[in-house]
Amino acid sequence: MASLLRKRVKGEHARVGFVELFFDLVFVFAITQVSHGLLAHLTPLGAVQAAMLLAAVWWAWIFTSWMTNWLDPETVPVQAALFVLMGIGLVMSASLPHAFQETGLSFALAFVGIQVGRTAFMVWAMRADEGLRRNAVRILIWLTASAVLWIAGGLAAPEQRLWFWLAALAVEYASPALYFFVPGLGRSRTEDWTIEGGHMAERVGLFVIICLGETLLVSGATFGELDWSSAKVWAAFISAILSTVAMWRLFFSQAHESASEAIMHAADPGRVARRAYTYSPILVIAGIIVVAVSDELVLAHPSGHVSMATALTLLGGPILFLLGTAVAGWAIWRHVNWTRLVGCAVLATGWLVVPWTTPLTLSIATTIVLMAIGVWESLRPPQV
Incomplete structure (x- = not known):
């Protein structure tokens, strides 16, 4: 099977594909949901909850953008993966207004599905570059660990949910700063993160x-x-x-x-x-x-x-x-x-x-x- 990695031409910028723009439409919905949620709950607690949800939405989007910076979105497997992520993203976005009430578990499962599912796909798609593949494996381990906290928060009582999800965000946001260090696999080297x-x-x-x-x-x-x-x-x-x-x-x-x-x-x-x-x-x-x-x-x-x-x-x-x-x-x-x-x-x-x-x-x-x-x-x- 042909490589799914982007073909880089020295001196030329890789263009943003139409499928990436299509994928972004889901996040128009997500941002609107966060904004309306903050307006409806304009209190200190509401502000913290909105900030947490925004941080999660951004994290799901930026990690997917890293994926399409490494992988070629014009290939069929990558496009199929983006379409699946779009569907899961719509569920995540729809659950945002009541994520701290009755749709908490739905939000958690959708968010975990995006993070873990996308990264598992990256492990498979990056097999042509051992350095990138090992990096994807490290990321997958970190996101699987945080997934436990996301799902536990979704199952927890609404008044306890925020603490589980803040801990999950702390794990995910710390991971790049710690170079996705995993015992036995070491840490990533940013020199190996080929970036356009x-x-x-x-x-x-x-x-x-x-x-x-x-x-x-x-x-x-x-x-x-x-x-x-x-x-x-x-x-x-x-x-x-x-x-x-x-x-x-x-x-x-x-x-x-x-x-x-x-x-x-x-x-x-x-x-x-x-x-x-x-x-x-x-x-x-x-x-x-x-x-x-x-x-x-x-x-x-x-x-x-x-x-x-x-x-x-x-x-x-x-x-x-x-x-x-x-x-x-x-x-x-x-x-x-x-x-x-x-x-x-x-x-x-x-x-x-x-x-x-x-x-x-x-x-x-x-x-x-x-x-x-x-x-x-x-x-x-x-x-x-």
Whole structure:
């Protein structure tokens, strides 16, 4: 049987296949579910649960993106595997709103099915490259160990479930940092993680587009149900659109375009990709989702008192986004983006004026900060 590994051409970037884009549609649904779940349970516990579910959704997606960076998605077996993962992913996504109630076991089994099933397929598909195959075996062992905690949490009482799943996430998120060390098999070497930087940058960019699109969908759906004769509603809607456009501009800047080149020419591309694309984007994605929640809150109640939950989402979403982009830049170039960190500080000071402002005013102010950073960086591009 012919090799299922990607055929790499020196100096050329591997393109993202249509089947990969098709696969991503499942995660549009998943991100929407997480966003709506946070909005419905805007409490400290609800925020922790939403963060945990987002971390799981991201982990399932990024591990699959690593798979298609190594394997050729144009081959029939890889496409068939992606279609199976799509089906399981739909079950996982559908179970997200009640994962801490009656659908906990369904979520756990679907998530484990994605993680363990995909990795078992990788072990078989990578048999032409012993280094990658052994790496897949190590990953499979780690994910099988965490699967016990996922399923135990699904079987546990709802009030105990979070602790099992946080432990499972800790195991999974620690595994790449520990190089998937397994007694008897040793640990992986990032030098052996053949990585196509352009493909990985494009894949992560597409996931960010999914999240930004979900933000626009939430704003549009909420706006459509409101009184269009209200100037405040229109102002809130325009602020929501501009904040989303500003986040798009800040993420898809010159730095994003040069990231794939930096990875391609790095001495150890696997190590850089692990830092920049496996861990760092989770803050960016969390920020976008929180901004989506804040947009819906402001559209529904543009006037009046700013509740603590509204203030936290209005200020916390952009801070998470800016911090995430700064961390990603540091992960690739070891360069501190002071402009975005100053933006975080300015947004944090907004907490001081919360008692004297309205949701709409605070929304406009945070949008102005995001746009100002974009304009500043356009005039004085950051060094990368």
